[in-house]
Amino acid sequence: MRYAYFPGCKIAHHLPAHGMSVEAVCDRLGIGLVREEFTCCGYPVRHESQDASVFSALRSLALAQRLGLDLMTPCKCCFGNFQHARHQVSQDENLKLRMKNLLDEERLPFPETVRVHHLLQVLDESLDTVSKAVTRPLRNLRLACHYGCHALRPAAITHFDDPLAPTVFERVAAATGAVPLPWELRLECCGYPLRGRDESISDLLMAKKLASAQASGADVLVTACTYCQLQFGRGGGIPSVLFPQILGLALGLSPEELGLTPDAPWLCRLEKE
């Protein structure tokens, strides 16, 4: 299994632990990550310009297609924008023509065949391998899995999971031996898209989610998206942890290899059990 690995822009500086843990986990599971100098997925510029956003996405897809590989990203927003961009060009012949011309200037192919996967889907497809590779089941660790909007909705475009009753995250999380819990606001927005735009609403959305996760009795809130983690990392109360970090612990990797601070209270509780 090899994928063109698309980390997205925010990992290198803002969330290096995400990149570290994804790479460590994939290495342990034998998932090959092929590097390419990708450009932005186009999600951040989507508020400003449709063409800039769609071209950004297609250019990276074209680079993956040139490698002859499917693309895998650990970020829900990157995933969503790739799917959106493809949907938009499929609906608009003029847009498609403009994009083809831009790609032609760099002698890049129009990305017809390349498929986009989120890390969770890749793990879900080889759930048996994941289960077998777990050396240290995280029994009794209760998880509140946060879905993230941009992969989930609109399902007709993103094709991630059932938009009203998704299960993929809990299924993969259960493979670590931990216990995913149902919770009221699991499909709601983290609020990150309003960071720097409308801080007060962003804070309110985040606080509501964190309170709901806490009320569910979970030990940690689990994310599978760079932006969601950046948002919850600012909040207090229930700790927010990246899913590849949880999975990495179950695979026997050390907290340091996963970019975790070893003295985090929830980790100490894990050690005792």
Next chain:
Amino acid sequence: MDFFSIGLGLACLSFVLGLAWRVHGRPGSRLPRPSAGHGRVNRGLAAGLADIVLLRRTLRGGKLRWAGHTLLLLGFLPLLVLHAMDGIVTRPLFSGYEPTLEPWQSARNILGLAALAGLGLLAWHRGRRLPSLSRFQDWALLGLLASILLTGFLLEAAKMSSPADFERMVADYFPEADSEEFIALQAHWARENGVRFERFLPTAQEILEQGRELHEDRCAGCHAATSTAFASRALADALPAGIVLPRTVPPIFWHLHVGLSFLALALLPWGKFLHPLASPANLLARGGRRDSGFPASALGRNLALEACTRCGQCSLHCSVSPSRRVLGNADILPMDKLADLRSWLDRSLDGAPLADLVEGSHVCTECLRCTQVCPAGIDLQDLWMSSKAALSEEGRAGVDGEIRKRSAGEWARELGSRRLGGVGSSGPGLADRAESFWGCVQCTTCTGVCPVVAVSTDPQRDLDLTPQQIMNYLRMGLKAQTLGARMVWSCTTCYKCQEHCPQGVPVADILYELRQLGAGTLRHKGKP
């Protein structure tokens, strides 16, 4: 006062004044104070030195540029120190030094050729990889250095073939020569060292032999054969036979060579010409680090702002280069953005160029790549993040900030009379097509599931319009009335409205489109 003293004096004055202006430190900088970088200590002196001496960061960007730069430095620096400053460096260090002796003659030629070859590689690279990113000063620096080197070779070639220089030297070092000895010496130098004389010279063996003996006796102690200056000699020999250089030619080349060198010294503090000083200083300060936030000091930041070599690596590798191609704003790419950021910090940027800087600042995704590839080690990430905050602080928060400066009603009045086009150039957008809304029964499901509406106690007051109201306005053709609504700009893009709409109205896509339309409208407003 002669040409040399006046030229050197003016060049030094320009250098000192320019440098003082350049490093005055931007008192009262507009950037927020750097955060104290997690108590990290600089232990990277050796790494910084290695970056400078071996050009390690340049090598990471490509072998060709590294080879060109290395050749240029290996050739030019020794010439600068040992040749241009020979009176104060070489003569005191090497007893018996004469610029006309070996190994100095051949060394000058080897070094000059190496430097020229390096310049050639750099120019070739720039022409191939960076044609659209290059500006006048980029070509000017390459051209100036090449001109200094070329005039050096031309000067040496002219002097070795010039009868005037021969006569001057005979007058200086063999004043008692009689006319017979003079002719014999001329004959020897014409034959062996390529001097061209206006007069016919004897070729008889005994006269040439006499000339050789006189040469050994009076000249050879201070003058090696001109063939050791092989490149210049080849140039001199390339003159068609029978052509004698006018006596004015060597002084012309001398004035050019020295004058251009003074010009380079005078220009050193200006623009990218400072990079031979500023970039190594910045590399030393960075101590081999390629992450951001170090050194966390205003001084370090000022140094970083000056260290750009305009090599274009940041812009070639920029993550948002596709946006640059679509939006056409040069300030989306780091290299040009840095130049405009400097102007803004120096309070000399306004109007459309400032709008470009603000847009570039907001399109940047802070991916760190430019910081990692910069051969001068500039912490661009820190500059982008701090300047984005500083621009917002001064009311330049991009499209979103501009929209929020006025109420929805004010925008409706301003935009009501305007023809608002669609997004992109694909014709009418979702918001313009009746088909988008014909299923809408105003059931308020979109409003009911909206998390942004849910955190407000009074959506009408806080958000101007609810999603369902926006759909209603749009199907009535009242697009301008919706464009400034806070609901449009504070949509968190969760797509619940669209997913839950029982009638298939693409609510969230329409809100996206309205923001794109607002951004496009402001762009065109900012640029006539």
